[in-house]
Amino acid sequence: MSEIQPPVQGPVSATRATERARGLARYAADLILPGTVLVGVARSPHAHARVISIDTKPALEIPGVLAVLTPADFDGIELGHPDTDEPVLTRVARYVGEAVVAVAASDQDSLLRGIEALHIDYQVLPHACSVADALTLDQPLHAAYPDNVVRRFNAKRGDWQAAEQRVSTWVSGTFQTQAVPHAYLEPRATLVRVNGELLELVTGSHFPSVLAETYREIVAGWGAQLEVVTPDIGGSFGAKWEHPTHLICLAFAHRLGCDVAMVLPRRDDMIAGRTRLAMRIQMRIGATDDGELVAKETVLWADNGAYSAHGPAVTLAAAIRMDNLYRFSALNAKAQLVYTNNIPSECFRGFGSPQSAFAQEQLIDELAERLGIDPIELRRRNAVRAGDTTLHGWQVGSCGFTECLDAIQQRVQAHQHENPPSINSRYRFGYGVAAGTHGISNRGYDRRFDRALLSLVLAPDGMLCIESGEVEIGCGTVDLFGAIVAERLKLDRERIRVVLGDTATVPYGLGCFASRTAFFGGRAALDASRQFARACSHLAIEIGLPAKASIATVIDTAVAVGRTTELRATGRYEPKHVTLPDESGYGNTSPAYTFGAHACCVRIDIVTGLTNVVHYWAAHDTGRVLNLQRARGQVVGGVHQGLGFALAETTLVDNHGRLQNPGYLDDRVATFADAVPVECIFTSTFEQEGPNGAKSIAEPPIIPVAACVANAIHNATGTRQRRLPMTPERIWRSLHTEG
Amino acid sequence: MKTQLTLRVNGAPRDVPLSFVGRRLLDTLRLELGLMGVKEGCGEGDCGACTVLIDGEPMCSCLLLTGVVEKCEITTIEGLPAAFLTRFSAICAEYGAVQCGYCTPGIAVMAAWLHAGGTELGDQPISKLFAGNLCRCTGYQQIIEALTALR
Ligand code: FES
Numbered sequence: 001m002s003e004i005q006p007p008v009q010g011p012v013s014a015t016r017a018t019e020r021a022r023g024l025a026r027y028a029a030d031l032i033l034p035g036t037v038l039v040g041v042a043r044s045p046h047a048h049a050r051v052i053s054i055d056t057k058p059a060l061e062i063p064g065v066l067a068v069l070t071p072a073d074f075d076g077i078e079l080g081h082p083d084t085d086e087p088v089l090t091r092v093a094r095y096v097g098e099a100v101v102a103v104a105a106s107d108q109d110s111l112l113r114g115i116e117a118l119h120i121d122y123q124v125l126p127h128a129c130s131v132a133d134a135l136t137l138d139q140p141l142h143a144a145y146p147d148n149v150v151r152r153f154n155a156k157r158g159d160w161q162a163a164e165q166r167v168s169t170w171v172s173g174t175f176q177t178q179a180v181p182h183a184y185l186e187p188r189a190t191l192v193r194v195n196g197e198l199l200e201l202v203t204g205s206h207f208p209s210v211l212a213e214t215y216r217e218i219v220a221g222w223g224a225q226l227e228v229v230t231p232d233i234g235g236s237f238g239a240k241w242e243h244p245t246h247l248i249c250l251a252f253a254h255r256l257g258c259d260v261a262m263v264l265p266r267r268d269d270m271i272a273g274r275t276r277l278a279m280r281i282q283m284r285i286g287a288t289d290d291g292e293l294v295a296k297e298t299v300l301w302a303d304n305g306a307y308s309a310h311g312p313a314v315t316l317a318a319a320i321r322m323d324n325l326y327r328f329s330a331l332n333a334k335a336q337l338v339y340t341n342n343i344p345s346e347c348f349r350g351f352g353s354p355q356s357a358f359a360q361e362q363l364i365d366e367l368a369e370r371l372g373i374d375p376i377e378l379r380r381r382n383a384v385r386a387g388d389t390t391l392h393g394w395q396v397g398s399c400g401f402t403e404c405l406d407a408i409q410q411r412v413q414a415h416q417h418e419n420p421p422s423i424n425s426r427y428r429f430g431y432g433v434a435a436g437t438h439g440i441s442n443r444g445y446d447r448r449f450d451r452a453l454l455s456l457v458l459a460p461d462g463m464l465c466i467e468s469g470e471v472e473i474g475c476g477t478v479d480l481f482g483a484i485v486a487e488r489l490k491l492d493r494e495r496i497r498v499v500l501g502d503t504a505t506v507p508y509g510l511g512c513f514a515s516r517t518a519f520f521g522g523r524a525a526l527d528a529s530r531q532f533a534r535a536c537s538h539l540a541i542e543i544g545l546p547a548k549a550s551i552a553t554v555i556d557t558a559v560a561v562g563r564t565t566e567l568r569a570t571g572r573y574e575p576k577h578v579t580l581p582d583e584s585g586y587g588n589t590s591p592a593y594t595f596g597a598h599a600c601c602v603r604i605d606i607v608t609g610l611t612n613v614v615h616y617w618a619a620h621d622t623g624r625v626l627n628l629q630r631a632r633g634q635v636v637g638g639v640h641q642g643l644g645f646a647l648a649e650t651t652l653v654d655n656h657g658r659l660q661n662p663g664y665l666d667d668r669v670a671t672f673a674d675a676v677p678v679e680c681i682f683t684s685t686f687e688q689e690g691p692n693g694a695k696s697i698a699e700p701p702i703i704p705v706a707a708c709v710a711n712a713i714h715n716a717t718g719t720r721q722r723r724l725p726m727t728p729e730r731i732w733r734s735l736h737t738e739g
Numbered sequence: 740m741k742t743q744l745t746l747r748v749n750g751a752p753r754d755v756p757l758s759f760v761g762r763r764l765l766d767t768l769r770l771e772l773g774l775m776g777v778k779e780g781c782g783e784g785d786c787g788a789c790t791v792l793i794d795g796e797p798m799c800s801c802l803l804l805t806g807v808v809e810k811c812e813i814t815t816i817e818g819l820p821a822a823f824l825t826r827f828s829a830i831c832a833e834y835g836a837v838q839c840g841y842c843t844p845g846i847a848v849m850a851a852w853l854h855a856g857g858t859e860l861g862d863q864p865i866s867k868l869f870a871g872n873l874c875r876c877t878g879y880q881q882i883i884e885a886l887t888a889l890r
């Protein structure tokens with residue numbers, strides 16, 4: 001355990017990281033040239049209102065204002081992936097901050113004056129900023145959904161009646177999780193370059209190939225073509241997909257025939273950004289006296305906000321995924337996704353599991369207490385194992401879950417030994433444990449296929465280009481692909497150029513989501529390297545080199561004799577044993593699954609209610625670790641995002657649906673001063689299906705965090721936290737009512 | 740009449756149109772002088788991505804009007820000593836201190852300031868000194884390790 005096999009790449013070859021640290025990375029806003037036309041929008045001040053009239057004339061009279069777009073310019077176009085229900089510019093505002101009219105101007109001052117000069121009349125409609133209100137609102141947000149329920153899911157597995165009879169102890173609770181913004185550091189930025197009839201969309205997104213596919217259809221109607229260029233991306237965490245700003249910029253660029261750009265100020269990025277789905281989760285779990293987890297029932301309501309995008313998929317995942325951690329005999333999950341007049345929700349690292357883990361892992365803790373079994377032991381007894389097929393159809397290949405549990409148990413015991421409980425009138429100390437699981441990609445994401453392609457192309461200058469539609473959003477993909485190919489082909493990393501997400505050249509890719517990029521892209525890189533090596537040995541023979549000549553020699557000779565075009569290969573990876581899930585989410589949706597167990601020690605100030613996380617342990621089964629520093633980075637970063645979700649971050653909305661904290665000052669993401677020591681432990685699992693034995697690590701570390709902290713708070717104070725974030729005020733109140 | 744404003748940026752005089760007097764230094768550096776290593780994360784002084792040195796002191800360029808720093812020596816990441824940047828970037832890569840990298844230039848400028856030793860704060864804990872620099876990706880641990888190694 002926690003023995004790590006040698007990483008594939010040493011930090012020395014981390015070339016993209018070095019460039020970034022020198023300030024050489026170029027994000028979308030950095031690529032805007034002087035003289036580019038600037039775009040902005042007028043936003044609805046109302047949470048729910050019909051646009052009655054728009055007068056654009058006063059704006060157009062302002063010198064410097066070049067053009068205006070209104071909802072009529074985008075009739076019939078609805079955005080969102082995979083669910084489409086979001087207009088580009090809207091005739092009915094469904095949240096405060098929704099874009100209604102767009103303005104293009106030659107400079108910032110004219111732009112602001114132009115937006116100011118627009119006359120927009122609204123008929124205000126009744127609004128609902130909570131699920132409960134939306135369910136009773138007699139005003140549907142979208143005509144097709146009269147009760148505001150977007151989607152209902154039901155997943156029943158096993159023999160519920162038989163299971164129920166075996167249960168001796170039930171625990172139950174209702175849990176409430178909040179919406180939080182992704183709060184990536186680079187605000188959303190879009191640049192469109194015009195090249196004749198070709199529109200080049202420069203923007204950071206999770207899936208450039210899919211963006212291009214979607215937008216091409218639309219711009220074809222204008223007689224234009226489109227390619228997507230992917231610059232460096234300053235974080236996303238599940239936020240940057242399709243977005244109205246893209247089409248607004250594309251439309252202006254096409255109409256004006258010149259480059260246009262739109263960079264959202266932080267405030268706008270939060271007001272009109274995306275958030276994690278807030279959820280209300282009613283859950284009960286039943287066990288036998290000797291600690292066998294038998295049955296679990298979940299009833300869940302999720303707040304979709306104004307538009308859907310990945311909302312339905314996240315809701316289904318939240319309803320069932322965490323079930324796969326334990327060998328339950330029967331499961332019964334119901335979920336409803338509800339439209340509200342909140343900021344549109346979107347997937348966010350963990351894809352619904354941090355929400356359901358907050359409920360499940362607290363209940364497991366309660367069960368342990370009720371049954372008098374150690375909480376780690378209870379989890380171990382019921383842990384899913386390699387070779388299991390879970391009730392939801394997951395075929396578990398490698399599984400290091402119990403190893404994770406063993407590892408944290410050891411660490412916690414050692415810590416307790418070194419820090420015997422002290423009696424203190426002001427501070428209470430406590431330990432907590434929680435676990436999580438995640439799939440790698442999801443066969444249900446795109447009904448057509450789940451695969452990755454990666455090409456190796458020898459450029460005339462002798463550089464070997466890696467080209468893929470899978471992108472990097474800060475996880476180290478560029479350096480990882482570079483390292484895999486360099487290692488396989490025994491080439492200097494300096495001879496390799498990595499081009500990700502430029503749709504004019506790269507093969508189609510589904511993109512970077514569901515912790516799939518290193519796994520899928522990595523496999524495709526291995527396949528491409530194999531094929532490229534074969535192409536090299538063929539060419540070697542033809543040009544009179546020894547068949548065993550090194551790849552570097554073949555490349556050099558090919559450049560010298562002008563035969564570079566013959567050296568190219570496209571690798572692919574498409575898992576065989578995955579299945580398309582049914583309506584209820586049943587299926588072996590991923591080629592491999594990851595597991596993790598966390599523990600923490602907290603200190604609660606009972607005078608102020610403040611929680612301090614003193615120490616944090618995160619054990620993960622991520623298969624073979626490909627790059628230790630990168631893997632640690634994902635774990636520590638994920639844990640800190642989780643701590644923000646657990647303790648501080650939230651979206652505060654007033655009675656009129658207006659966001660009260662659109663900025664870093666009032667949406668408290670963790671700062672340097674909040675950094676918590678995180679000890680990362682990786683199991684020795686080797687995943688047969690993975691690239692060099694690896695699985696994935698981007699999302700898993702955020703999943704158990706809130707539950708882990710909640711369990712520690714309970715251990716310290718005896719109070720149960722059912723609501724996120726667990727702010728000092730909430731803790732203080734619970735101490736004074738329950739404690 | 741004066742039509743240009745002369746700034747001292749990264750050791751050289753740079754002329755910018757007088758109209759930039761009342762604009763944020765951040766915009767002048769990025770839009771007029773093309774110094775794209777200076778990033779905007781919030782525009783409100785909360786994130787530190789836009790940090791530059793003004794007469795050797797770190798400041799948020801999103802909170803400064805250009806006219807105010809006319810007589811000052813302005814240093815952006817592009818103007819940091821090459822030897823420092825080489826070392827800083829190598830250490831960052833070694834310790835895994837960079838993920839998306841959007842926060843890194845601001846941190847580089849802060850680190851250069853500390854490195855130059857022009858402050859008595861040098862022995863304060865890194866978590867305090869850098870509390871004005873937000874990073875949404877890393878959870879800070881590896882940046883702290885890298886900065887410690889840099890010391
Ligand atoms: S952009 Fe200046 S502090 Fe954030």
Ligand code: FES
Pocket residue numbers: 185234235474836837838839840841842843873874875876877
């Ligand atoms: S590395 Fe992304 S914000 Fe720091």
